[in-house]
Amino acid sequence: MTDTLWLSRRRFLKVMAGTAGALVVGIGSARADAPPVPLVLLGDTWSQVGPYLRVDADGRIFIGARDPDNGEGTATSLPRLIAEELDADWTRVVVMPLGLGVEDGNGEPRWLYGRQRSGQGDSIPTAWTDMRQAGALARSMLLQAAAQRLGVAAGQLRVENGTVIAPDGRRVTYGQLAEAASQLPVPDTVPRVKTPDRFHLIGQPVGDVDAHAVVTGKLIYAIDAADGDTMVAVLSRCPYPGGTLDTVDTGDTLKVKGVLQVIQLQPEAGQGLGMTALAPAVAVLAEDTWSALEGRKKLKLSWKPGSHPIPTLSDLEKQAQVSFDSPDALVTVLRDDGDAVGLLKKKGARRIDATYVQPWIAHAVAEPLSCTVRVDPDTSAVVTTASQAPRDAYTIVQRMTGLRASQIRIDVPRGGGAFGRRLLHDHLAEAMIIAMAEKPEPLRNRTIKVMWTRDEDLAHDAWRAPTIHRMSATIDQRKGITGWVQNMASPNRDLPAPARPWMSELVQDALPAGLVSNFRSNWYALDTPVPRGEWRGTPHLSHAFASESFIDEIANALKANPLDVRLRLLGEPRQLPYRGPGGPTVDTGRLVNVLRQVADRIGWQRWLHSETGLGLACYYVNGGYVAHAIEVVNKGNGQIDVIRAVCAVDVGQPVNPLGLEAQVMGGTFDALSTAMNLSITFRDGQVQQKNFHDYPIANAAQMPNDVEVIIVPSNAAPAGASVLAMPTAAPALANAVFRATAVRVRRLPLLREVARLS
Amino acid sequence: MQQSQVLQTPPTSEIKPEPVREGMELVVNGKRFRHTGDEALPLLWYLRDVLRLTGAKYGCDEGECGFCTVLVDGKAAQACRLTVGKLANKHVTTVEGLSKPDGSLHPLQQAWIDEDAVLCGYCQPGQLMAAADLLARKPDPSDADIDRIGTLCRCGSYPRVRKAIKRAAKAMRDAG
Numbered sequence: 001m002t003d004t005l006w007l008s009r010r011r012f013l014k015v016m017a018g019t020a021g022a023l024v025v026g027i028g029s030a031r032a033d034a035p036p037v038p039l040v041l042l043g044d045t046w047s048q049v050g051p052y053l054r055v056d057a058d059g060r061i062f063i064g065a066r067d068p069d070n071g072e073g074t075a076t077s078l079p080r081l082i083a084e085e086l087d088a089d090w091t092r093v094v095v096m097p098l099g100l101g102v103e104d105g106n107g108e109p110r111w112l113y114g115r116q117r118s119g120q121g122d123s124i125p126t127a128w129t130d131m132r133q134a135g136a137l138a139r140s141m142l143l144q145a146a147a148q149r150l151g152v153a154a155g156q157l158r159v160e161n162g163t164v165i166a167p168d169g170r171r172v173t174y175g176q177l178a179e180a181a182s183q184l185p186v187p188d189t190v191p192r193v194k195t196p197d198r199f200h201l202i203g204q205p206v207g208d209v210d211a212h213a214v215v216t217g218k219l220i221y222a223i224d225a226a227d228g229d230t231m232v233a234v235l236s237r238c239p240y241p242g243g244t245l246d247t248v249d250t251g252d253t254l255k256v257k258g259v260l261q262v263i264q265l266q267p268e269a270g271q272g273l274g275m276t277a278l279a280p281a282v283a284v285l286a287e288d289t290w291s292a293l294e295g296r297k298k299l300k301l302s303w304k305p306g307s308h309p310i311p312t313l314s315d316l317e318k319q320a321q322v323s324f325d326s327p328d329a330l331v332t333v334l335r336d337d338g339d340a341v342g343l344l345k346k347k348g349a350r351r352i353d354a355t356y357v358q359p360w361i362a363h364a365v366a367e368p369l370s371c372t373v374r375v376d377p378d379t380s381a382v383v384t385t386a387s388q389a390p391r392d393a394y395t396i397v398q399r400m401t402g403l404r405a406s407q408i409r410i411d412v413p414r415g416g417g418a419f420g421r422r423l424l425h426d427h428l429a430e431a432m433i434i435a436m437a438e439k440p441e442p443l444r445n446r447t448i449k450v451m452w453t454r455d456e457d458l459a460h461d462a463w464r465a466p467t468i469h470r471m472s473a474t475i476d477q478r479k480g481i482t483g484w485v486q487n488m489a490s491p492n493r494d495l496p497a498p499a500r501p502w503m504s505e506l507v508q509d510a511l512p513a514g515l516v517s518n519f520r521s522n523w524y525a526l527d528t529p530v531p532r533g534e535w536r537g538t539p540h541l542s543h544a545f546a547s548e549s550f551i552d553e554i555a556n557a558l559k560a561n562p563l564d565v566r567l568r569l570l571g572e573p574r575q576l577p578y579r580g581p582g583g584p585t586v587d588t589g590r591l592v593n594v595l596r597q598v599a600d601r602i603g604w605q606r607w608l609h610s611e612t613g614l615g616l617a618c619y620y621v622n623g624g625y626v627a628h629a630i631e632v633v634n635k636g637n638g639q640i641d642v643i644r645a646v647c648a649v650d651v652g653q654p655v656n657p658l659g660l661e662a663q664v665m666g667g668t669f670d671a672l673s674t675a676m677n678l679s680i681t682f683r684d685g686q687v688q689q690k691n692f693h694d695y696p697i698a699n700a701a702q703m704p705n706d707v708e709v710i711i712v713p714s715n716a717a718p719a720g721a722s723v724l725a726m727p728t729a730a731p732a733l734a735n736a737v738f739r740a741t742a743v744r745v746r747r748l749p750l751l752r753e754v755a756r757l758s
Numbered sequence: 759m760q761q762s763q764v765l766q767t768p769p770t771s772e773i774k775p776e777p778v779r780e781g782m783e784l785v786v787n788g789k790r791f792r793h794t795g796d797e798a799l800p801l802l803w804y805l806r807d808v809l810r811l812t813g814a815k816y817g818c819d820e821g822e823c824g825f826c827t828v829l830v831d832g833k834a835a836q837a838c839r840l841t842v843g844k845l846a847n848k849h850v851t852t853v854e855g856l857s858k859p860d861g862s863l864h865p866l867q868q869a870w871i872d873e874d875a876v877l878c879g880y881c882q883p884g885q886l887m888a889a890a891d892l893l894a895r896k897p898d899p900s901d902a903d904i905d906r907i908g909t910l911c912r913c914g915s916y917p918r919v920r921k922a923i924k925r926a927a928k929a930m931r932d933a934g
Contacts (some may be wrong), residue, residue, distance in 0.1 A: 071878025071913050207874040215867040215886060217813025217853035223792025224812035233809075257796070289816075290803040366825070366880040366912035368816065416815075416880030417912045425780035454818045658874050662915070666877055692822035692910065700916040701905035705915060 037368035041416040052113075052134045053082055055142070059162060059175030061088050063223055064098040066113040069210075070365075070415035070422060071666075072525035072722040073659035074123045076209045080655060081127050081710035084201040085135030085193055086142075088174070095209045100390040100410035109398070109405050111391060118390040119420055119534065121581065121622035121720025122557045124655055128718055132193045138181075140191040145181040146172055170250050188218055196653065196715040205658035210414055222413050223370040223451070225384040230372065230447040231260060233434050234292035234301055237281040237460050239686040242529045244308025245280045249300035253284055256298055259289025263437045265430060273531055274424030275396055278460050283434050285443070289451055308529040310685040313359055313466050316526050320468040320489035323524040331522050334508035338518035343474045343483035352557050353472045356546040357747040359679035361464035361535055362457070364695060367416020369452040373397075380407045383431075386415025388422040400432045419670075421535035424462055427452060458695055459687040462533025463680055465491045468526075474518075477553055480568055483518035488545070491532050507539050507580050511618035511620060512547060514576040515569050515588075528680070536670065537723030540621045544727030545675075545734070545748070548617035552735040553744065561607065562616055562735065563599050567592060582623035582719065590650050590712075591618055594627040597710050602629035612643065613740025617728040623651040623719030625712075628668065628732035634740040638755025642672060642733065646708040647725050652716035660721050665707040667725030673698035675730035676751050782846040786811070787855030794810035797843025802815060802826045804842045805852060813853035813883045817910075824909030827884040827891075828852050853883035856890060865933070866890055869926035870919075877913035885909050889923045895933055 063082050069075035079095045082088075101112030114126065139159065146164040147154040149172055157164050162174045196202075213219035238245060250262040263283045268276040282299060286292035311319070323329040344351055371385040381397050397408050415422055431450040457673045467490045474483040488506075506523050515520055535541070551569070557563040573589025595618040607614045613634065617749050618627035631644035647664050654660045677696050681688050689695040734745045745755045776893045786809060793804065805811045807829070814837045817825030826837040829851040847872075848888030865888050876882055888907045896903050904920050911919065 073877075205873060205874075208876045208879075210879060211871045211874065211876045214865070214876045214882050215853070215870045216857055217811070217883050219879060220812065221815075221880060223807075223816065226807075226810070288803065288807040290799055290807065293819075364821075364912065365879060366817065366910075380886050415878065419876045451816075454820075662874065662877055662913075662918070665917060666914035669916065670912075673914070692818050693820065697910050699905075699908045699910055700920065701908065703914070703916055704807060704902060705917060705920065 009575055027289050040447050044313075045600055052131065052498055053086070053138060055138065055174050055178040055181075057175050057178050059089075059092055059173050059176070060554075061086070061093045061162070063093055063095055064113075065095050066098045066101070067117055068116065068390065068415060068418075068422075069097070070118065070386060070388065070418035072118060072123070072663060074118060075414065076206060077124060077655045077659055078127045078131060079209070079282070080201050081131045084134035084199060085132045086139045086225065087159035087162065087200070089103045090201060090206065097413065099412055099740065100409070102391075102394055102404040102405045102410075103361055104360065104391075109391075116391065117389045119418060119423055119722070121537075121624075121723055124718050125623065127375060133190055136191040136193050138331065140187060141181045142174055142177050143186050143449065144184055144187075145177040149177065149180065202653065202655055203657065206656050207658065220386050220413060221367050221416055222372065222386045223367050223416070224412070225372045226449060227447055230449050231285050231287060231443065232289045232292045233263075233283045233285045233431070233448055233450045234289070234296045234453065235265070235281040235283045235430060235450065235456065236301055237456055238279040238303045239459060240303055240305040241279070241310060241531065241685070242308055243279070243685070244304050244306070246302040246304045247300075248264040248282060250282070252298035252300070253295040256286075256291060256295040257424040258287040259284060259295040260287065260443060261285045261439060262295075262299075263434055265433050267285070268429070271429075273462055273533070274426055275392065276426065276429045278426040278531065281430065283447070283450075287432065292437045292451070293453070305685045306529065310530060310682050311528050312682050313357070316466060316489070316491075316528060317357060317468055319526050320470075320524065323489060324470050328591060329524060332506070332508050332526055334521040334523055335513050336408060336520050337513075337516075338483070340474075340483040340485045340516075340518040340520040343518050344472055344485060346474075349474045350476065351472060351474050352554055353470070354550055354553055354746055356469045356471070356549060358467045358542050358545060359681070359748060360466050360530070361674055361678055361694060362461050362680050362689070363419045363421035363533075363535060363696060364458065365415075365417040365419060365421050368454060368457050369421070369427040370450060372447060372449040373428070373431045374445070374447040375401065375432070375433050376498070377436065380409075382409045382411070383428065384411045384413065385425070385428050386418065386422055387412050387425065388418050388420070389425075392423075393425050393428050396429050397432060400429075400436060419536050420538070421461065423534055426460075445464045446483060454692070455690050457565075458680070458689045458691070461680075462531040464535030464538055465532035466543070467542040467546075469542070471546055471550040473550070473554055475558060477558060480558070481516055481554060484512060485520045485522075486699045487522045488543070488546075489524040489526050490542070491528050491530065493532065507543060509576070509578045509580065509583070509586075510540070510543050510547070511586070511591075512569060515571065536667070536726045537621055540619065540723070540727045541671075541730070543618045544617065545730045548619065548728065548731035549734050549744075549746070552615070552731075552738065556738070563595070563604055563607070566595060566616065566618065578620070582620065586620045587625075590625045591620055593628075593712060594618060594625045594648040594650050594710075597712070598629035598646045599647045600629045601648075601708060601710060602644060603617040604629065607739065610739075613736040613738065615734065615736030615739060617731040617735065619727040621724055621727055623652070624721060624724040626728050628725070628728040630729070630732040630736040632733070632736045632740050638751060638758050640676070640737055640751060640754060642704045642741070644708070645672070645704050645706075645729070646710070647729070647734045648710035648712065649721065649724055650712035650714060651721050651724065652714050652718040654711055654714075655718055657711055660696065660711060661709045663721040664725040667723065668707045668729045669698065669703050671726045671729035672703065672733060675748055676702075677749050679749050782843065784842065784845045784847065785849045787851060788859075793842050795842075797841060799842045800838055801828070801840040801842055801845060801850065802837035805837060805850075811852050811854050812832060815880055817881070817882060817884075822910075823881070823884075824888060824907070825881050825884040827887040829887055829891060832891070832894060834888050851887070853886055856886060865926040865929040866893070866922070869922040869929065873918045873922040873925060875915050875918035875922045877911075877915045881909060881911045884912065885919050885932070889919075889926070892923070893927055893930060898927055
């Protein structure tokens, strides 16, 4: 990274700070007393892409993709937003992934490109409000330059695919205007972004910008990164959460050809989850991957369990039952409308109860974790790793080296899946600990790559935590659902500290809150030292499985059509208050719409008489509305064949329908595969699963041939889509299985449970 | 004019046999390589760490996921399950060798782009090589044939992979 680049980035950002508001949050102070500078970004003198875009004299347009793309498609969809406002010719656009943007700000990091975080479903919503402005600003300056060149008022010019056209037909390209535009003063006001009727790229399908590099094998993922000087480290980590290394014998390992050194690692004290190593470990450092793997096989290690025993899921179920039944248990009341508890106790009330149990789930990212670091503690640190939160990566490197921002480079290539795992940087911390460890002279300052193997990936994670939901409702044949009480138990995030409500998990306004006038929602903490993390919309998944299964159980008790019960519950279209991501309101009409769409597509009128099983579910997540209809065939002996999957989504304005469809298709499959087959289990304090043979991610044969995706047309501000299809697929599946088999699955994974109950 | 010296064939007793060359040879993407290291080295790490061909991806080391699928003498094989020593004079093709030397794409690669089959993309080199093997055997594959490939896709791009294989199959049949 050159000084020029830094200077240029600063300049660019200074300009943007004065003109584009939200684009440059946190930069304003840097430029408070700085004079206006020309928008050098638009010049042709740069050797590297600026923060968001650069127009070259030859007409190529370079657009920086600021948010990490781990398969969510943001490297395509975010640059499209800029290109749209710019009226750019998409075929001339070159997308460049941006590393972490950070500079020194009086000893504190100053983030140059915003949050640069993926996995919260807010990449597109955030970009919608700032990146389009960057494109609009550049367009207005290019138009101004064109107006001067052509002697025509800017308002009379129009742009087609990167060419400015005068009323008399004269044409001048962006490339020809770039230099002149770069000399213009920045306009005082931010140009208005387009209205939807003028979109020519947004809403049109486009393929992934990295597809060519992927299919030719040229795309370098973090795991592929290496220079001629790279040493590979493979680790053996303590199998007991909270455990320690007891004895170690490295003699045989050091005899393996290619092995260079064996290093013991400890998680650093006082660091939060994902900010240091997850477990004590022994690292085998070798000249290449295979030597390191062979060396690891020869390690003779013994590990000691921690002082806190590791409960199994059935232990946690017992904990939950005790809490639910005890008036003295520490409870967090999330919402209490009317008198739901009183209704349950009322004599003669017709009530229904069900308990749903969902297991630990691993992330099992396709590309195993890896991190490559080259550290000279006095001068520089260069890091390559896939990440959903590269700022955290920076924080770790800075803390461990004491280097300045200008001396630290974090490169974030396209990642092979993330699902929340890459919000943690334990693998980076491991690489840094190894890099900073004492080494013989020839090994000092060489590049180090930490490689995770699949067995370690399943055994060392911050898993999606298990949940136990006890649901109770009072029902009335005429009035439907009159009261709803949900008790949820999940591991306390802060263990071993006292339980503290974790509102991000608890989503107090998740439906049917607000739809049932007597409604109570409680949360109880479970006690386990097993680390827990984010996993594709964590809280929504477990809640939706419980609530959407329970609504079907209620419909069955009422001998009613589950679609009618849902429609009645959702009622007339209206806005309900909603705290949390996607708030401040939820629109029941949009939810009804997606539900009706999937019901129509699957042919819901067959629901009672079909030999196959049909199931529905709908949900609201992070501003998006989603419904699934699933059709299954009972093959007997506990075998279930999913023959159709229909999913309707309303995310507001689709930016790239092809990418949106991919997210919905993929999310549906992941949710189905997970619900049908997957669980992480503990035995004797250790994870039992070792690889894909006992953590069987579904292959094509086990999935329906297609997901029928329905995208609701809309011009509303867009919501994120990467977790949108996750919550409803599993309950729709369980509801379909009930119709096909009469087995009600209240415990996942589903296929095992169907076999047990059949 | 200088007299050129006539080279005489030396007597048989003075001919020394050519020294035996160490290691073994294999052909990767049409290029011949000599490997003198440990013959137990898995092909996957030979490709990735020695030749720096990183198209074949590491995923499980057990032959379960299919991310490291390559062609050996035209047939699909898991590179993590093969040792270099077993590959003397075999022809290995990785995803980097799937397109023509002039850079033009294989019909499968083009179909992958046309169907937008790439999500995170990590499994796709393996999917492509398994599909290349399938189409060599079955120019008009059924859904069941495609299902038998079994290569995992963590992102769930299966429907698009399926469509891409069929699209490529048709393109290859049409081209004769």
